[in-house]
Amino acid sequence: MQEQINEHLKKPSTWKRIVFIMLFAVIVGLVRVVLWGIILLQIAYTLLTGNSNKNILDLGKKLAAYLYHILLFLTFNTDDMPFPFSDWSTTETLEIPNKYKSDN
Numbered sequence: 001m002q003e004q005i006n007e008h009l010k011k012p013s014t015w016k017r018i019v020f021i022m023l024f025a026v027i028v029g030l031v032r033v034v035l036w037g038i039i040l041l042q043i044a045y046t047l048l049t050g051n052s053n054k055n056i057l058d059l060g061k062k063l064a065a066y067l068y069h070i071l072l073f074l075t076f077n078t079d080d081m082p083f084p085f086s087d088w089s090t091t092e093t094l095e096i097p098n099k100y101k102s103d104n
Contacts, residue, residue: 020073020081020085021073021074024070024073024074024082025074027070028067028070028071028074031063031066031067031070032067034063035060035063035064035067038056038059038060038063039060041053041056042056042057042060066082066083069082069083069090070082
């Protein structure tokens with residue numbers, strides 16, 4: 001058992017993932033701040049015009065999808081790294097990965 005633990009601790013891929021997890025944890029904090037700014041902008045726009053702004057809606061949707069993809073990576077639900085290590089276009093899909101598909 002101890003040998004297996006030592007073997008896992010020596011795997012470079014594990015340490016590489018830990019570094020990326022720390023990087024994306026910082027990015028999550030930044031994205032959350034930007035999302036709150038978008039929320040406040042949308043509220044102000046709606047109060048002033050009575051309608052929501054399509055551009056702000058689109059930006060909010062894309063950032064929410066990006067945050068979703070980061071959280072999937074952080075929680076080990078996917079091995080695909082989010083932007084900037086993949087195309088931005090992959091963040092526009094909100095599909096749940098089938099890595100550990102349940103039989104419910």
